[in-house]
Amino acid sequence: MTAHADLHALPGHDAHHEIEIPYTVHARPDTGLYNGKLGIWLFLASEVMLFGALFSTLILLRTSAPTWPRGWQELNIPLATLNTFILIASSVTVVLAWANMRLGNLKKGKIFLFLTLCCGAGFMVIKSIEYGSKFAHHHYPSTNNFFATYFVMTGLHGIHVLGGMVVFGYLLLTADKWYANHRDQFTNRVEVTGLYWHFVDLVWIFLFPTLYLL
């Protein structure tokens, strides 16, 4: 068949390789997004609804309660303030990690990624100190609805921090290999994880005043 060879060169005709999903790495022109970025924004929208439901719960329970403990009397504000700064700092380092990797500076990028991971770990350590002192004072979720909402909301947020740390750890471990072979895809992954990390940060920015200060 004379036309055989040419037909194989038809666009999109690729019987030899694993299928490739379009726009995995580069943005689709009309949406301006690559798949992962749209995916993470949608996921974050669902997360807004998740935490939104919990904040609504807090508001409803608190407004209908005859008495409600003051957060600044029950909780440790200095530690929470420190944690707030740690998380905000980690949001900066994750951006620097991504920017450095995009600019071709893998080594610096990895350092900032590691710093982000350390911030996450620091946050969790301080959080566990807080939890420990609450338990030491016999304050459990079952004590009253103030502590119930406190433990559920900060606990769920803590799980999100842990999830982010796992992903950062994975990115660090696979950085060299992925950066060498699929640089754009790897920096996209850092970007997408960074978006998630900003959201986790943002949730804390809301949790801090509502639980500790009001």
Next chain:
Amino acid sequence: MPPKRQIRVGSQWMYARDAQRALEEALRVAEAERAEHEHQIPFIRKYVFSTDHKWIGIQYAITALTFLLLGFSMMLLMRFQLAFPGESMAKIPVIGGMLVKLLGASNAPGGVMLPEFYNQLGAMHGTVMVFLAIVPLAVGAFGNYVVPLQIGAPDMAFPKLNMMSYWCYLPGGFLMLSSFFFPGGSANSGWTSYPPLSIIATQGQTIWILGMVLLITSSLLGSVNFIVTIFQLRAKGLTFMRLPFFVWAQLVTSFLLLLAFPPLEAAAILQLMDRVAGTSFFMPSGLVVSGTPLTNAGGGNPLLWQHLFWFLAHPEVYVLILPGMGIIAEVIANNTRKPLWGYKSLVGAGVFLGFMSFVVWAHHMFMTGMGTVISAFFQTTTMIISIPSVVILTALIISLWGASIRFTVPMLFALAFLPMFGIGGLTGLPLGLAASDIHLHDTYYVIAHFHYVVAPGTIFAMFAGIYYWFPKVTGRQMNEKLGKIHFWFSLLFINGVFLPMFLQGLMGVSRRLYDGGAQYAHAKPIIHTNLLISTSAWLLLAAQLPFIWNFFHSIFKGKRVGANHWNATTLEWAATTSPPLGHGNFAVIPQVYRGPYEYSVPGYDAADYLPQNVPDEPPHPPAEGEGGGMLAATAVAQREG
């Protein structure tokens, strides 16, 4: 013979006839290479942990259909208790003895169902049907198989996430069912799990919550995947207003799942905490159970659960119906051989329906004493949301006008869907008005209303979809005669089940009664209809037997048909029959030139349908029943003057 024209294929010029031969040869070679490559995918990656949307769709379909039958069987057991309250199941001919043994003395001593077991069946029937059968079938199965094909995509945007969705769904389902074997049996507080009852309920409720968390995760992963796929992987030329209505329906459905499920996930976490950690999110102060005061801190609010639950569960109603409407739209356009009437209105109504579905939830709660202001608000939004439903139904009915309808099996189901969904929808209005809801709330009227929407509505749409896309999936057609038997008897008996329930409900018979209302004087004049309902339900099972046989028999022995069996216009019919797994969907990525329903195009005489991927003035008008793969190939062979 038309004059010979030269066309360009890739970089080469050739005569149309040669190009056709070359393309056919290329497709054959590609097919052979795919087949060769296919052998290299290990069995477990191809059929168990598959990342191919088509196989995942099939996995979803088979699993969900099994759960559908299971949920139906639970109800058949309950219907025995309702028809013959307090009598032993041993008297059922043939299978009676077996049933008594199967259920055991803890559930049905001497074959008489215990009230506790009746409650378990009731809760699990609802849960299984909604979360394990219909949604996975409508979204997981049809969405997965059809959407990427209809938009000309090689697969879903995130194939591994897609696999994870299924593998969260299946363990979630098994976990749910395993709760029957826990002490105290499965969840028994209804599918709505209202506290405080659900908080003080037996162990099975905890399993129910854990199962729900898995199912919610599955749905969330799936919805992200669908939205990204539809936004990002549409073929060239496939603008949003050229999308088949089915894809639109799936897009809106995915947004509902994405945004409505998380509040239920939050609520499930809170209920889990109430049950396991002793918190009081939903537990009011001073609760006394069986004479013993509870030790909870109290201060919680049972209504909070209802708000969070219905914030999901009302959009969930539209999750149940929208994919069905999408299927019906495809089937009606194809079998009327004309464009859908008011495609833009359909799309607009679908999107509006999605938005509105988030602000109607509290019409389930008129009787909770929320207050008249809130009731008035939700009654207003409920009346408003009926408008887009009516728009969709009207557009579909007008689409029939002046058509020479092909009465195929899928079309029969689609035609039945219209009045059945109409009954279900219109009977919802009295429930959405706070005043009339006082009388009808929690009666069999409610049961009849939403089952008309979901059973002869959505499930009939699912059947239409199965008969319609079966040739694409298997390359064979299901038997028409058996299909018609299945259809007519299903239609008859399903009305036998649900129509009398309206009467029972109007007479004030409450739902969820162990004896079907026998102890109430006001139920006396109508209670005899329970026997009619139950008999219809059992006969409805019998009516499904031809379908089950037809389904499996046709997979292996059905009549072989072409790639575009129904002479349809949308892209899935441009792919080869039963597209191979693990290698994308199209030999040549199709390009789209027009809207989805170009049937009986004036001035185009070659056929009564003009597929989306055929270039304007195509060099080779498609012959009837000809392989759709060829159409995909001709799409690339651009005609030159």
